[in-house]
Amino acid sequence: MKGEGTRTPGTVRSVRIATWNVNSVKQRVPRLLPWLDDRRPDVVCLQETKLTDDAFVDLLGDELADRGYAVALHGEARWNGVAILSRAGLDAVGMGLAGAAGFPHPEARAVSATCGGIRVVSVYVPNGRQPGSEHYRYKLAWLDSLRETVAAAPEATVVCGDMNIAPTDDDVFDPDAYADQTHVTPPERAALAELQALGLHDVVRERWPNERVFTYWDYRAGMFHQDLGMRIDLVLAGASLAERVQAAWVDRQARKGRGPSDHAPVIVDLDEAPDGDIGPVVPPPSAPRAKRGSARLPQST
């Protein structure tokens, strides 16, 4: 029997790319598998898997294979950990970044693969902790290595993941609440801007230029319920990919209910044909809504 997995000739099939900081894949299995079945992404970048590669395969290898996903893994035992799941092809897997700094030792924060002709990089940028700290300098050095890696061929590359940087003050619920903290400082934003200056497009912001869009909400103090968050999980697409974007949105449903990650997935649909008709753009199911409110960070009393 033939025809399995093939498409009807002439059908325009979009490629759905998603990125999600799952905050422990082991804890997120009851959310991750139904989400894959519901959203049916072709390529998924995961961050904070918090598992060794062997443990990841033991936990999810069969479930993912059943769904047609091949996996590229770069994990470690306790913290960090990134992955790419793909049913659009998975070739030329690379772990880490060439020459990347580590502090106090190297960490599992990047994995890359070519999926259906798209160079995909799943990243978990270091947190930075306190501005001026060793961890902060490590974050900036790591971002330099990321830029250098992407610079080799930015055109058909998409960098997906938890950047741990809010690109502008519009990407935090209250700029005053984050004054002088990591994620918003000028050097971090400059490093992100330098990465984007390679020709990468922040496709969610480009589609929702004036909306309140967050991807992370602290677990504490009802921050999600009040929509007091930050937009730090980004999809940065090279020009030849950015022009194919049909939809780009944050899947807030995945942040609701029982046992969520503190991050929501970002989902981007690319049209297959660069020069084809894209057709009408249908609003995503959880389009961002209200304008910004103001409130305090949980600990800022």
Place this chain on the structure above:
DNA sequence: ATGCCTGAAGGGTTCAGA
């Protein structure tokens, strides 16, 4: 209350996260 949740490792608590 100076980390209000959550997760991991390991040990009866501490560190990390953004």
